[in-house]
Amino acid sequence: MLFVCMGNICRSPTAEGVFRHKANVAGLASVLSIGSAGTHADHIGKPPDLRSQEFAFKCGIDLSAQRARQVNQEDFIRFDFILAMDKRNLALLRSCCPAANSRQINHQMAFKKATHSHFTCTTKSHQKSHLRFYSQMAQC
Secondary structure (H helix, E strand, O other), X not given: OEEEEOOOOOHHHHHHHHHHHHHHHOOOHHHOOOEEEEOOOOOOOOOOOHXXXXXXXXXXXXXXXXXXXXXXXXXXXXXXXXXXXXXXXXXXXXXXXXXXXXXXXXXXHHHOOOOOOOOOOOOOOHHHHHHHHHHHHHHO
């Protein structure tokens, strides 16, 4: 399962952390390939945003070991499921995905009927947005 947002410092590392935590609790982490990446290269090598790390930590999830990276062609082979965090990144993924692998790409909300079709990271509403996003990811 690969979670993808734009910069891989906010939504996708949080989604990875939530999913990895749930996989650990279920005893499945050793048999699943779990990761996150960004469609853009702006933050490669950087840890998740501190606000994301703090929020996740309050929920019992440690994101500190994660580092941002950009999606690459090997991801379309390595991961059975690729979840875009919003429609824009979904379109970017579909545009660079080999045709044979296009069925594995979905919008994250395809797995959870929600009021909000996507979530964005903004400085002003980061905490509220993150709470909503975390709640939705925890239910997927």
